[in-house]
Amino acid sequence: MDKVLGNLGYGSRTELRKQAKMGLITVNGEIVKDSGAHVDPYQDVIEIAGERVFYRKHIYLMMNKPPGVLSATEDRRDRTVLDLLDEKDAAFEPFPVGRLDKDTVGLLLLTNDGALAHELLSPRKHVPKTYLATVEGEVGQSDVEAFAHGVELDDGYMTLPAKLTVLSRERRNVVISHISLTITEGKFHQVKRMFQAVGKKVVFLKRISMGDLSLDESLPEGKYRELTEAELKLLGASL
Template identity: 80%
Template sequence: MSKTKGGQGRTQRLDKVLSHIGFGSRSELRKLAKQGLITVNGTVVKDSGAHVDPYADKIEVAGEAVHYREHIYLMMNKPPGVLSATEDKRDRTVLDLLEERYAVFEPFPVGRLDKDTVGLLLLTNDGKLAHELLSPRKHVPKTYEAVVEGDVGPEDVAAFAEGVELDDGYVTLPAQLVILGRERGKQVISRISLTITEGKFHQVKRMFQAVGKKVIFLKRVSMGNLALDESLPEGACRELTKAELALLGAEI
C-alpha cells in the first residue's frame, strides 16, 4: 500500500474510499475485509481501516476492480413534476431519479429548474465547479426554448436585448431572443429561443410576463458551452464525457 502523501497521492482509509463509491457501509466493508475479500495490490487486507492511495493502489473487492473517483458529473434531462432540490417532504426531487451507483456520491443540482421546466440539469458533488457555473460574476449563458402564448415580435427581441423590468423592479441584463416560429389560431402561439446570463427566480417566465405574454412550456437546452444530449430520455441521466467536462472547465 502506498505511503505517499499530498495531492492525488494522499492516502485515505480503505473503508472510506470504498464506501464513497458505493461498495457498502463501513460495517459491511469490515466484514468483507475479515472474510478476505478485499485485496490491495494483490495482497489480502483484513483491516478495513488500513490506509491506501486510491489513485495508485490496485484495489479489488470480491474480485471486482475498484475505479476510484472523488467527484461525479451528471447530465440529466429533467422531466416535469420533480423539484431541483436535494430533498423535499412532499414532492419527488431529481435525486429520487438517480440510480444508486450515482446517488452514493451525494450529488446536488447545479442551480434550479422550475418544477414544470424540463431539460438540461447538471448534478455534481464538485462544489468548486458548481460555484464557478453559478457565480453571478461569471455570467454563464443559459439557453432555453419555450412555447409562449402571444405574438412574440421584433419589439420583444429589441426589449429583451435592452433588458426588461420585472415585477419587482429589477431590470434584467441584455438577453438574446430568437423567434423560431408562430402558429396562428384563436390565439397566436410563438416558439422562441432565449439566452440569458443570469438566473433570477422564474426569470424567463417573468421576462415574458413583463411584455404581456405567458410561457406555457419551457426547456433548458444548454448551459455555457454544454448542450443537452437530445437522445437522453426525460428523467434519465448519464455521466459527462471528458470532452463535455472540458467544455465546463472541470479539472479531472
C-alpha cells in the same frame, strides 16, 4: 479502505467488513481481510469481487430533468432530482447547479464540486444559458428588441440583455410562438417573468445548454450520465 469504499457507495462499514472477511476485496492483487486497512485510492488497485474500483473526489452528472421533480437536495412533499440517482452516484452527495422550476425540463448539472458550481453560478461570470420555450401569444420583433435591451420584471428588476429568437408560430385558439432564449443570469422564474413583462405566458420551458455544455438529446427525461472529459473541458471553457 472501508471509508474509501463507503464513500463510493459500495456498502456500509458493516457490509464491507463482511465482504473483506469473505475474501472478496483485493488491493494490488492481494486479498485484504481487514476492511480498516490503509490504502491509497489514487495509487492502489482495489477490486471488489473482481470489479475494479475507480476512486475520484468529484462527480459531474448531466441530467435531462423531467417535469414534476424539484431541483433541490431534499423536500418533504415532492421528489427531488437526487431521488433519481443510483445509490453509487448519490454516495458522492452531489447537488444541482442552479435550479430549474418544477415544471421545467432539460439540462441540469449535478456535482459535488462546490468551486465549479460557485463559478458557474457567479453573477460576475455571466455564464449563458439557452432555453427553448412555447409561449402563448405572438412573439415578434418588438419583443426581440425589448429583450435585447433588458426588460423590467414585476419586482422592478431590470434584466441584462438577452438574445431572443422566434423559431416558428402556429395558430390554435390563440397564437403559439416557439422561441429560443439565451440569458446570462438566473433570477427566480426569470424566463417566465420576462415574457410576463411583455404580456405573454410561457407554457413549456426546456433548458438546452449552459455555457458551452449542451444537453445530450439522446438522454431521455429523468435519465442522467457522467460528463465526458471533453464536456468537462467545455464547461471549464465557459468560465
